[in-house]
Amino acid sequence: MMSDAQIIEGCVRHDKRSQQELYSKYSRFLMGICLRYAADRAEAEDILQEVFLKIYFNIKDYSGTGSFTGWLRKVAVNTAITHYHRNLRYRYHEDIDEYIAVETGIASFEEDYFTSDELYNVLNGLPSGYRMVFNLYAVEGYKHKEIAEMLNIDVNTSKSQYSRAKAVMRGKLEKLRKLKETYSGGITDNDKQTD
Amino acid sequence: MNAEKDIQLEELFRKKLGSTEVMLGPRFNSSLMKKLARREFMTFNPAKINIFYAGGIVVAGIAAILVLSLNTKEIPPVNRSYISENIVVNEVIDTTANKNPAAVVLDEPTEQPALTITAVKTAVSAENAVPVTNGRETIIESNEPPVEITRKTLEPAVIKKDIITRERLIYNKLAANNKNTTKLFVPSALKGCSPFSVKFAITSEKIDSCHWSFGSAGVSSEKAPEWIFTSPGDFEVRLEAFSAGRLTGVYSENITVYPRPVVRFEISPEQAIIPDEEVRFINYSSGAVRYLWDFGDGYSSQQFEPLYRYKKFGNYTVTLKAYNEYGCTDSVIKPDAFASSKCYIEFPNAFIPNKNGPSGGLYSQKSDELAQVFHPVSLGVTNYKLKIFSKQGILIFESSDVNIGWDGYLNGQLSAPGVYIWQASGQYRTGESFSKIGDVTLLNN
Known part of the structure; x- marks a missing residue:
């Protein structure tokens, strides 16, 4: 080595x-x-x-x-x-309004409740703009100002996209959790993708 | 509460996905390596073969082929002896210390301005295998007595400079004195009338690229151009000949282009009645000194503006050819020049006789402005008969001359107003016959 x-x-x-x-x-x-x-x-x-x-x-x-x-x-x-x-x-531009309404109250996430595959799936299903901002801000830890420069967008766009991305993800994770509780067995990809 | 949730969502992803490892399929590695190899080939790296080395090898190969092909064009030995006899030295001698124009014998390199001196030396010495092409050497000529210069040794560095200087010398010589040079091309003609088309043929097969200039008329790079000089004037046609990429000769010839006369004519009268009428040919030509008319019936004239009477009617083609002092000609051809002289006869349908007495019926366009005589308008009528009858069918008037009409009187008595019948028959000069019947109203004012 x-x-x-x-x-x-x-x-x-x-x-x-x-x-x-x-x-x-x-x-x-x-x-x-x-x-x-x-x-x-x-x-x-x-x-x-x-x-x-x-x-x-x-x-x-x-x-x-x-x-x-x-x-x-x-x-x-x-x-x-x-x-x-x-x-x-x-890229196909997804309709943003579709995702705005899905704000649901999910209190907190147990760290090991979702597998990393499931989290990847949730991320991959996001509109690409949301995904970029979320990754850069939440995972990579860049500031909104830096993200705005990197993606060539406005700072406010970065912020609003981030909050929308979070709302979408919360909704998706909530749905996923319900599915997991209902069918405690295996879940197919298709089930997870359904909105 | 809300803020806490956010952190938790972020943390969930950061912890779970921040440094997750994801397995890759085996095919990914091989496709990456292929791409890497391709990219590395396109990038310069001194340690490995890449496109720059490959390109370099190709360029070197082409260069080697070019060098080899150039070497085969070295001059045969026959020409070298010729070179040594015809050498440009007049400029060189002035700079030498001994100022002896007769002969300079050099055993070693001198400290004189080496460039010009050795320029001559190189050309002279046949044993110094300086590649010189035939075309260039043959055009070195001088009015000065030829000077023999010999030389035993020559350093390679000097030779290189020599060649450059020598070429410059030759070029200057050529440019200044191109009358003395070899005839590099032959024009098909030297003088002519505009538009003048001249073919230029080069005399040497060794020339492989040409640059022609045709004075103010233009340039060409064809090997055997055919040039059309459209405007008159003197044109210096100049050829710069190249072989193997080097200028090997300059030669020029003067081409003289003469103007052409401008020819124009009219026929008067426009609707000439032939053969009866004499036709005048009006000449509007310019820039000519001599004219030749062809009337189209086998007769011709050299007058400036001839008058001509045709023997019989016909569709004649009239040609005017004009010559200027240089012998340049131009001509105008009028085919079917008398086509507009079409024959016809037409009668009016009313007339008002003169009450003051009979006129005899002789009329002309001018005398009969008041339409006091009944007569036709006609062209080209040769044979004619007019008869006028009353309504009762009695013949009142008869004429066999187209120039005599009816004045409205019968036996000295003015005829009664009313309608009369006329009948006309005859022949045109074309041989065609006509026959017409109509009525005319005699009006009483």
Whole structure:
């Protein structure tokens, strides 16, 4: 097993073995990030390919200070944002009003009540604008001002999209919980997607 | 309460998904590696083969082929001896220290302004295998007595400079003195009338690219252009010939283009009655000194404005050809020049006889403004007979001359007002005959 420093040094030289090592060590972690920003697995894989190419060709820019995984995460998030911008015009624009009305009172979430697969499903089902803002704000921890700059939108848009995203997600999670309580057995994807 | 909920939702996702690892299918890795290999090929990296190296290899290959093909065009030895006899030295000699125009023998490189000196030397020495093409060398000529210069050694660095200087010398010489140069092209004609079309054929097969300028008329890069000079004037046609990308010769010829006369004529009268009437041909031509008329019936005239009487009617084609002092001609052809002279005869339907007495019926357009005589208007009538009858069918008037009509009198007595019948028959000059019947009202004012 190579250390991060060895991997980085090898990748700078375009060394095949180091590239493989980087891939096997971090691809699952990066896929975890990409999947949050994508509508489905195929899109996530597209983003991940770009992420890896960026990493391989720009690894010399990694300063060495700061955590390597932090740098990788940043590359992944930036690539996802670029991808979002590029695909914006081809994407089906969902009707926002559809999601506004679903505000439901769900008090709190038990951490282990939902599996990560289920949470991914909820995220993937969001309109892409909501998903971007929610990921960047709630998971990545950016400020609304930064998000507005990254996504090239207004700060207020970022804020309102975030609150709408939350409302939508609460509704979805509530529905999911009810389903889970009703059928304590297996739940199909289709059931989860139904609104 | 609300804020607490938010945090919990955020936390749920942050904790569960913040650093989740997701398994990837095996196919993803292979497709990524393919993409990576392609991208790496397109990016410059000194350690690996990539598109830049590949491109470099291709460029180097092309360059090698070009160099090889150039080398095969080296001049044959015959030309080298010729070079040594015809060399441009007059500029060179002035800069040398000994100022001896007769002969300069150099065993070593001197400290003189080396460029011009060695320029000559290189050209002279046949053993220095400087690639020189035939076309360029043959056009070096000088009015000065040729000077023999020999040289045993020559440094390669000097040679390179020499070639540049030498080319410049040659070019200047060519540009200043291109009358002395070899005939590089042959025009199909030197003088002509505008629009003047000239074909230019190059004489040397070694020329592989040409730049022609036709004075103010334009330029061309064709090998054997055909140029049409549309306006008159003197044009210096100049060829800059290139072989293997280098200027090898300049040559020019003067082409003179003469103006052409402008020809125009009219026939008067427009509807001439031929053969009866004499026809005048009015000449509006300019820029001509000599004219040739062809009347279309086999006769011709060289007068400026001839008068001509045709022997018989016909559809004649009249041609006027004009010549100017340069022998340039132009002509105008009027086919079927007398088509408008169509024959006809028409009669009026009323007339008012003169009460003061019979006029005899002779009329003209001018004398019969008041329509006092009954007569036809006609053109080209050669044979004519007019008869006028009363309503009772009695013949009152008869004429066989188209110029004599009825004045309304019968035996010195003015006929009664009313309707009379007329009958006209005859022949046109075309040979066509006519026969018409009508009535005319005699009015009493």
